[in-house]
Amino acid sequence: MISKRWLVRTxxxxxxxxxxxxxxxxxxxxxxxxxxxxxxxxxxxxxVTFYSTAQVDGKAGTVASVQTDSSGKYLLAAAGxxxxxxxxxxxxxxxxxxxxxxxxxxxxxxGQLEASGAAQNMMPKDYENPNTTKLSVTxxxxxxxxxxxxxxxxxxxxxxxxxxxP
Numbered sequence: 001m002i003s004k005r006w007l008v009r010t011x012x013x014x015x016x017x018x019x020x021x022x023x024x025x026x027x028x029x030x031x032x033x034x035x036x037x038x039x040x041x042x043x044x045x046x047x048v049t050f051y052s053t054a055q056v057d058g059k060a061g062t063v064a065s066v067q068t069d070s071s072g073k074y075l076l077a078a079a080g081x082x083x084x085x086x087x088x089x090x091x092x093x094x095x096x097x098x099x100x101x102x103x104x105x106x107x108x109x110x111g112q113l114e115a116s117g118a119a120q121n122m123m124p125k126d127y128e129n130p131n132t133t134k135l136s137v138t139x140x141x142x143x144x145x146x147x148x149x150x151x152x153x154x155x156x157x158x159x160x161x162x163x164x165x166p
Contacts (some may be wrong), residue, residue, distance in 0.1 A: 029084030042072030124153035
């Protein structure tokens with residue numbers, strides 16, 4: 001009897017440990033790369049932002065951004081200290097800011113420029129807000145190459161020089 005009881009307790013303990021281990025599963029990440037074009041032309045220095053559609057404890061999930069290079073390509077291979085972002089479905093926004101006026105202070109980031117009204121989005125407005133964008137992508141664990149976005153429509157262009165973020 002004692003050995004049976006010991007066996008049942010040990011089995012129960014191992015099942016509990018396995019369940020806790022699965023619930024705390026970490027280290028599952030996705031990386032994503034691709035290109036951004038506007039009416040077929042590469043878009044340099046665009047900010048591509050991924051908004052997780054999953055909520056955790058009633059709060060918004062992961063948000064991660066990356067900048068396109070001179071050929072419109074981007075690679076999101078890290079988010080903070082993590083080697084990628086959690087797999088899942090993401091809404092995607094894309095903006096490219098253009099400086100307005102002379103009230104630009106060196107070192108201002110994109111958020112400060114948007115909030116102060118010192119910059120204008122050069123891409124179509126349909127793609128700038130996570131609540132209204134029609135762009136989305138589902139990321140699998142590991143590498144997710146060729147997640148390309150071709151934006152359609154007219155952008156807001158004033159002809160002023162493009163502001164490049166540091």
